[in-house]
Amino acid sequence: SVQLEMKALWDEFNQLGTEMIVTKAGRRMFPTFQVKIFGMDPMADYMLLMDFVPVDDKRYRQGAFPSLRYAFHSSSWLVAGKADPATPGRVHYHPDSPAKGAQWMKQIVSFDKLKLTNNLLDDNGHIILNSMHRYQPRFHVVYVDPRKDSEKYAEENFKTFVFEETRFTAVTAYQNHRITQLKIASNPFAKGFRDCDPEDWPRNHRPGALPLMSAFARSRNPVSSPAHQ
Amino acid sequence: SVQLEMKALWDEFNQLGTEMIVTKAGRRMFPTFQVKIFGMDPMADYMLLMDFVPVDDKRYRQGAFPSLRYAFHSSSWLVAGKADPATPGRVHYHPDSPAKGAQWMKQIVSFDKLKLTNNLLDDNGHIILNSMHRYQPRFHVVYVDPRKDSEKYAEENFKTFVFEETRFTAVTAYQNHRITQLKIASNPFAKGFRDCDPEDWPRNHRPGALPLMSAFARSRNPVSSPAHQ
DNA sequence: TTCTTGTCACCTAGGTGTTAATAT
DNA sequence: ATATTAACACCTAGGTGACAAGAA
Numbered sequence: 001s002v003q004l005e006m007k008a009l010w011d012e013f014n015q016l017g018t019e020m021i022v023t024k025a026g027r028r029m030f031p032t033f034q035v036k037i038f039g040m041d042p043m044a045d046y047m048l049l050m051d052f053v054p055v056d057d058k059r060y061r062q063g064a065f066p067s068l069r070y071a072f073h074s075s076s077w078l079v080a081g082k083a084d085p086a087t088p089g090r091v092h093y094h095p096d097s098p099a100k101g102a103q104w105m106k107q108i109v110s111f112d113k114l115k116l117t118n119n120l121l122d123d124n125g126h127i128i129l130n131s132m133h134r135y136q137p138r139f140h141v142v143y144v145d146p147r148k149d150s151e152k153y154a155e156e157n158f159k160t161f162v163f164e165e166t167r168f169t170a171v172t173a174y175q176n177h178r179i180t181q182l183k184i185a186s187n188p189f190a191k192g193f194r195d196c197d198p199e200d201w202p203r204n205h206r207p208g209a210l211p212l213m214s215a216f217a218r219s220r221n222p223v224s225s226p227a228h229q
Numbered sequence: 230s231v232q233l234e235m236k237a238l239w240d241e242f243n244q245l246g247t248e249m250i251v252t253k254a255g256r257r258m259f260p261t262f263q264v265k266i267f268g269m270d271p272m273a274d275y276m277l278l279m280d281f282v283p284v285d286d287k288r289y290r291q292g293a294f295p296s297l298r299y300a301f302h303s304s305s306w307l308v309a310g311k312a313d314p315a316t317p318g319r320v321h322y323h324p325d326s327p328a329k330g331a332q333w334m335k336q337i338v339s340f341d342k343l344k345l346t347n348n349l350l351d352d353n354g355h356i357i358l359n360s361m362h363r364y365q366p367r368f369h370v371v372y373v374d375p376r377k378d379s380e381k382y383a384e385e386n387f388k389t390f391v392f393e394e395t396r397f398t399a400v401t402a403y404q405n406h407r408i409t410q411l412k413i414a415s416n417p418f419a420k421g422f423r424d425c426d427p428e429d430w431p432r433n434h435r436p437g438a439l440p441l442m443s444a445f446a447r448s449r450n451p452v453s454s455p456a457h458q
Numbered sequence: 459t460t461c462t463t464g465t466c467a468c469c470t471a472g473g474t475g476t477t478a479a480t481a482t
Numbered sequence: 483a484t485a486t487t488a489a490c491a492c493c494t495a496g497g498t499g500a501c502a503a504g505a506a
Contacts, residue, residue, distance in 0.1 A: 021499085024463075028497070061460075118462085131461075172462050173499090180499070189497040192468035250475090253487075257473070291484075347486085360485075401486050402475090409475075418473040421492035462505070467498100474493070481486065 002139065002161045005034035005108055009186060010165045017077065018168035019179045026115030026126040030187045033111045033137055033166060040101030045144035048094040048104065050111055052127055055134040055167055057083040062175045077169070080132070087120060087128045091140075098144050118172065129170040137166045231368065231390045234263035234337055238415060239394040246306070247397035248408045255344030255355040259416045262340045262366055262395060269330030274373035277323040277333065279340055281356055284363040284396055286312040291404045306398070309361070316349060316357045320369075327373050347401065358399040366395045 004010065009031050010018075021027045033050065040046060061080035092114045096103070117126040129135055142158040174180045184190045233239065238260050239247075250256045262279065269275060290309035321343045325332070346355040358364055371387040403409040413419045 030498090184499070187498065188470060190469075190499060193499055259474090413475070416474065417494060419475060419493075422475055460506085463503085465502090466500085468500105469498070470496085472494085474491100476490080476492105478489090479487085482484080 001038045002141075003036040003038070004163045004166070005036060006031050007163075007165065010163070013179065013182060014165040014167065016178045016182065017176060018166075019171045019174055019176060020116055020168045021174070022116045022118040022129055022131055022170045022172060024117060024119045024122075026117045026122070026124060028112060028115055029168075030183060033114070033139070034108050035139060035161075036108055037105050037141070040105055040141075042100060042102035042105070044101050045098045045146075046101055046104060047097040047142040047144060048109060049091050049097070049140050049142065050094075050114060050127075051089060051091045051138050051140070052129060052135040053089070053138060054083060055136050058134070059083050059130075060132045060134070060169060077175075083133055084130045087130065090125070090127050092125075092127055116170065118170070131170050131172050134167060134169050136162060136164070137168075138162050230267045231370075232265040232267070233392045233395070234265060235260050236392075236394065239392070242408065242411060243394040243396065245407045245411065246405060247395075248400045248403055248405060249345055249397045250403070251345045251347040251358055251360055251399045251401060253346060253348045253351075255346045255351070255353060257341060257344055258397075259412060262343070262368070263337050264368060264390075265337055266333050266370070269334055269370075271329060271331035271334070273330050274327045274375075275330055275333060276326040276371040276373060277338060278320050278326070278369050278371065279323075279343060279356075280318060280320045280367050280369070281358060281364040282318070282367060283312060284365050287363070288312050288359075289361045289363070289398060306404075312362055313359045316359065319354070319356050321354075321356055345399065347399070360399050360401050363396060363398050365391060365393070366397075367391050 013031065020029055059080045059082065060077045063076040063078045092111065094109065094111060095113055096109075115124075115126040116129055117124075118129060118131050119126075120128060122128055139161045140158055141161070145153055145157050147153070169175075174183075184193045185196075242260065249258055288309045288311065289306045292305040292307045321340065323338065323340060324342055325338075344353075344355040345358055346353075347358060347360050348355075349357060351357055368390045369387055370390070374382055374386050376382070398404075403412075413422045
């Protein structure tokens with residue numbers, strides 16, 4: 001069995017509609033997909049990998065308020081038509097693969113080397129996704145069968161795990177300001193964009209404490225405006 | 230067979246008498262021990278590891294010129310007596326171990342995670358060495374025998390490679406200024422202590438930028454003084 | 459109008475020798 | 483007198499969203 005790490009954070013993002021940046025050079029996911037694994041044969045070899053499947057066959061576009069400047073996106077997504085032709089569905093093998101079950105189980109398995117790109121011609125082995133499309137990450141565990149004719153048992157030698165809270169929309173720039181703010185608040189690498197006391201998040205986060213936001217951040221992130229709900 | 234990478238650099242250090250810093254927290258080696266491997270069975274599993282054996286049973290101390298300030302070490306080593314009791318001889322497994330021969334051979338194998346410490350109570354798995362003692366790094370290739378009673382064949386299932394040009398003296402602070410200068414000149418992480426950068430000078434040199442600590446560094450590094458040859 | 463690209467300042471994370479203070 | 487330690491400035495290496503400019 002498999003347990004998703006940082007589930008609370010994933011849930012928080014998922015509630016807003018998770019977005020993941022894709023770039024030509026490749027961008028990591030945040031949150032990072034991390035799992036704890038239980039019940040492997042400690043002595044057997046396993047390959048761990050991920051892939052990404054379209055959630056639907058739709059292309060999305062951003063809803064906008066006519067009276068607001070371009071910079072103000074709504075947080076709602078509109079269907080813009082049929083999905084672009086699917087790209088070759090690449091997979092990402094965890095770089096430690098193959099390894100023994102004991103190795104995989106003794107600590108959290110982190111896919112922090114996985115990168116997302118929108119470059120159809122990418123030759124860095126990154127995961128290729130279409131921007132403005134929704135994806136479901138999948139996690140696969142493959143048992144390395146020591147038998148000679150192991151190909152015949154391929155069907156029974158792997159198991160797939162899907163966590164719906166890790167669904168996201170691939171984007172080249174964030175569309176929902178609340179997603180941006182949650183990324184800034186929770187990703188250590190974005191600390192430079194935080195307005196509030198660096199000590200308060202995430203270790204000492206108190207629900208009652210109001211984050212100190214600059215006027216600019218407030219104007220771009222109307223958290224208390226019901227118009228954007 | 231095994232080929233030492235950066236042999237020219239190792240030779241240059243060895244000619245001066247290589248020194249490696251040891252610290253309580255653990256310090257990487259520079260140059261890093263890196264090899265190219267040939268002739269493995271591509272499909273077989275191998276463990277790669279290193280250990281460090283005393284070159285002799287002597288403890289060293291630094292020779293000094295009575296008329297010079299403390300800061301000026303001579304570049305000669307004197308025997309100070311018998312070696313301290315040998316520490317438990319730890320080994321460092323390459324973190325990718327075990328892996329297939331094909332994997333090991335397809336690129337340079339780098340031991341850049343290996344760290345040296347003088348802390349006898351170290352519990353980070355670093356290599357424990359005595360300061361002011363000389364050591365010979367050794368590289369071992371262990372064939373992972375698939376047979377049940379593989380322990381019986383341990384003797385024939387590993388091969389050891391020794392490169393004498395990688396010998397060094399463990400120190401807590403550099404003793405030979407020429408070693409210091411060669412480290413600064415060749416280790417990218419010490420770029421901040423360089424007086425000039427022959428590579429980038431024409432391209433990135435700004436007339437206004439003063440070289441860092443150059444006057445002080447020069448006063449401590451009388452490279453052209455024959456007294457220190 | 460909407461989406462994409464490239465550059466940037468600002469971070470995390472950690473590897474350098476220097477230096478002053480301390481230990482032996 | 484020598485050797486060790488810990489704090490430090492200065493790097494490498496690379497992950498962030500912001501922003502302006504470009505593309506569709």
